[in-house]
Amino acid sequence: MNLYERIVNHEEKISLVGLGYVGMPIAVAFAKKINVIGFDIHKEKIELYKSGIDPTKEVGDEVIKNTTVDFTSNESRLREAKFHIVAVPTPVREDRTPDLTPVKSASRTLGRNLTKGSIVVFESTVYPGVTEEVCVPILEKESGLTYGKDFKVGYSPERINPGDKEHRLETIIKVVSGMDEETLDIVAKVYELVVDVGVYKAESIKVAEAAKVIENAQRDINIAFMNELSIIFNKMDIDTKAVLEAAGTKWNFLKFHPGLVGGHCIGVDPYYLTYKAEQMGYYSQIILSGRKINDDMGxxxxxxxxxxxxxxxxxxxxxxVAIFGVTFKENCPDVRNTKVVDVIKELEEYGIEVKVVDPVADKEDLWYEYRINPCTFDEIKEVDAVIFAVPHDEFKTLTLGDVKVMFEPTGYINDEVMKEIAATSEIEVQVNRENCVLMDIKGIFDRKEAEQKGFKYWRL
Incomplete structure (x- = not known):
């Protein structure tokens, strides 16, 4: 009986090392079929999960309350598992070089608790070679075990899209790889337990690592092209969205859109690839050019x-100036590497006071990472400009009348009577609409309607 069969028969457990936006949903999915230990070094996060609270909002509190995942911050519990999945972040430093600190730390922790006969699968996005050249030596050193003999390794790049309720772990083909055919077969079968659409067996670990890193690099380049088009068309006084809608009628036109490209994937992964390329003596032209355009959009x-x-x-x-939305993408609390912060910093350089409204953002992370304390809707009043930076669903319920009131001394919600007046065409609110600057980055509102109502409207 091999490891897969023992796992399915509940004779062995699997562990998830790292319970963030990626690791936690994976742990929950596996727990429906097999025994799972969910490990994270952050005790506060573990306590939230144990209390039935989902801080990531990826699966929801109800699912967390009912899951059978055995949440723990005690690393010695990892010794109870024989199949380990490592899903920790891989950020970049300020100089935009890969920061492998989290994955190295996770490897050391796991290595201290690794037992003979185990398989370790890394999901963190890395440049080709990291799994075998960086992580494996750490596992060997910390465990005293021999790679290939006492334990084996695989790589299966994460493809979870935070905040996306359609493209989930179960509905995205999973790329899997292993150090040998036996490992690959076991890794594939384990993931097939939770991935309904099946797996794709990559021919090697390096191929799987490379496949992951180019997925987001490709998307980054395409969005950079859209951003460059937006800059050009704005100079020509042409609406970029209208141009893209017209061009999109062709069957093979790729429907990307301009925007602020941040987050822990698209805004980071390309630097992993270009870093490795430079080590090999090749200096990227297209990838880094796209990155520069996107990095400058804030x-x-x-x-x-x-x-x-x-x-x-x-x-x-x-x-x-009031900015609505500070997370790296819509309907997601994650603020890591958000480019909205670049907008805020630049505006402050001009001596502008910036207020941020975001009911979705993780407030603790927002303060810890950027020292930003978000405002409530009713605090937004008498502003000189409003920027809708992230199209959260909560913001899409607002009308242009609601936005207009934000320029009034009475504010948005404090005075309900003023709000009703703002939405009534028969009575004009005493505000000069010609001075109402509305920066609608992702096009939440109708451009023509906004201009008809007198707003100075702008979007990418």
Missing amino acids: KYVAESTVKQMIKANKQINGAK
């Missing part, structure tokens, strides 16, 4: 906001 949005405010005869120094 500054571009901020500068465009200032230009629109000047056209509206606003005093820039001391002006107030």
Whole structure:
């Protein structure tokens, strides 16, 4: 009886090392079929899970309350498992070089608790070679075991899209790989327990690592092209969204859109590939060019906001701007590597006071990472410009009348009567709409309607 059969028969357990936006949903999915130990070094996070709270909002509190995952921050519990999945973040440093600290640390922790006959599968996004050249030596050193004899290794890149309720672990083909055919077969069968659409067996660990890193690099380049088009078309006074809708009628046109590209994947992964390429003596041209365009978009949005405010005869120094949305993407609490922060910093360089509204963002992470304390809706009043940076569903319920009230001294929600007046065409609110600067980054509102109502409207 091999390891897969023992796992299925509940004679052996699997462990998830790292219970964030990726690891936790994987642990929950496996727990429906087999015995799972969920390990994370953050005791506070473990206590939340044990209390039935999902801080990631990926599966929801109800699912966490009912899951059979054995959550723990005690690393010695890892010795109870024989199949380990490592799903920790792989960020970049300020100089945009790979920061392998989390995956190295996880390897050391796991190595200290690794037992003979185990299989370790890494899911963290890395450049080709990290699993076998960086992680395996750490596992050997910490465990005293021999790679290939006492334990084996595989790699299966994560493809979970935080905040996406359609493309989930169960509905995305899973790329799997192993150090040998036997390992590959076991890894594939284990993942097939939870991935309904099946797995794809890569021919080697390096191939699987490379496949993952280029997935997001490709998307990054395509979005960079859209952002460059937006810059060009704005200079031509042409609506980029209208252009893309027209071009999108062709069957083979790739439907990407301009935007702020942040997060822990698209804004990071390309640097892993270019770093490894430079080590091999090749200096990227297309990938890094796309990255530069996307990295500069926060500054571009901020500068465009200032230009629109000047056209509206606003005093820039001391002006107030409200930004709606600070997470790296819509309907997701994750604020890691969000490019909205670039917009905020740039505006503050002009002496502008920035208020942030985001009911979705993880407030603790927002404060810890950026020292930003978000406001409530009713605190937004008498602003000089409003920026809708992230299209959360909560924001899509707002009307242009609601936005108009934000420019009033009474504010958005404090005075319900004023809100009703703002939405009534028969009575005009006493605010000069020609001075209402609306920066609608992702196009939540209708451009023509906004301009008809007198807003100085701008979008990518």
